Amino acid sequence: MSRCLKRGAALTSPLSVIKLFSTSMENHPIDKRQLAIGFLMTTSPEHQNRHTVFRLIEELLAAGHRVSLFLMDDGIYHIVRIDLPNSPSAHLEKLMKEGLAVSLCTQSAEWRGIFEADAVSGIGWLSQHELSRIVASSDRFMAFEPDS
Secondary structure (H helix, E strand, C coil): CCCCCCCCCCCHHHHHHHHHCCCCCCHHHHHHHEEEEEEEEEECCCCHHHHHHHHHHHHHHHHCEEEEEEEEHHHHHHEECCCCCCHHHHHHHHHHHHHEEEEEHHHHHCCCCCCHHEECCCEECCHHHHHHHHHHHHHHHECEEEEC
């Protein structure tokens, strides 16, 4: 799961992560404001990370936080437009309408033969420099990568 959470932290649901964020912010000056939360997803839509990340994002957006998602490696496949109501791209579009900012590594996409014409609109086609900007500007950051 995320490398940024303490080892052994029990995360039974997206709400447990929200509670982790809020309890770690107790007596901290920024606990009264909106948090900036960043995600990196490098796994394909078939991986269990998709469900986890999308549920976390839904909860964080509903709680009023600013959320950014950066896709690279096989995470790029989430943007491929599939005209089915429950497709990863449809879910991603829904989250973007709710305020999710999505960007990706253009090189990862091009290496996989995916171009802007194939993708959900409104996504930033950028570089890993954008990932470093997201990490630097986030109050919390979580990376979801394949199991090692």
